[in-house]
Amino acid sequence: MDDFLIKCKPVLEKRWLHLLAGLMWSGVGVMLISLAIGWLAALTFAETLPFALVGVILAFIIYRWGFSKLADKNVVRIGALAGGKVCLFAFQEWKSYPLVLFMIGLGITLRVYSPIPKPYLAVLYIGIGGGLFLSSLHYYRHVWHLGTTENTDRIEQHG
Numbered sequence: 001m002d003d004f005l006i007k008c009k010p011v012l013e014k015r016w017l018h019l020l021a022g023l024m025w026s027g028v029g030v031m032l033i034s035l036a037i038g039w040l041a042a043l044t045f046a047e048t049l050p051f052a053l054v055g056v057i058l059a060f061i062i063y064r065w066g067f068s069k070l071a072d073k074n075v076v077r078i079g080a081l082a083g084g085k086v087c088l089f090a091f092q093e094w095k096s097y098p099l100v101l102f103m104i105g106l107g108i109t110l111r112v113y114s115p116i117p118k119p120y121l122a123v124l125y126i127g128i129g130g131g132l133f134l135s136s137l138h139y140y141r142h143v144w145h146l147g148t149t150e151n152t153d154r155i156e157q158h159g
Helices: 002-008 014-040 045-080 094-113 118-158
Strands: 011-013 085-087
Touching: 011 014, 014 045, 014 085, 014 118, 045 118, 094 118
Parallel strands: none
Antiparallel strands: 011 085
16 A cells, blocks of 8 residues: 555656745735735726735735745755655645645635725735745745756766
8 A cells, every 4th residue: 555655646856846836836926916906906096006015015024034934944945855756745844734724714714705805905915925926936046056056067077
């Protein structure tokens, strides 16, 4: 049975795991920002501007003191995983998955059932979405660094 589970486990090279993490963080960030933009589209520019500006400021705060540190920690953790190929789902710590599910549930609850007006929710969605998107750049920077290091190694070996 254990051999069957091992054979069925989806695995990737660590480089692709970094890319997958970046794509997931970017995708969720863009989705949240898109929802916020949709809510703010019903307002005039003058009405939208304060909500958007506060959301962008919140995004930088969340990025700087929250998600960027988590992304950097994940980059190091993925790099330290044993072996060349690792489980597809290891782009996030296993203990983080319940938090992710809670955040998805909270987001749906706020979006569907909350009495909070959508422009105010847009501030939160822009903040979290922007923080996620900016932090996803840490993964891409690492993938780029891995690629340039490998190219340099190849040139040195054949030079």
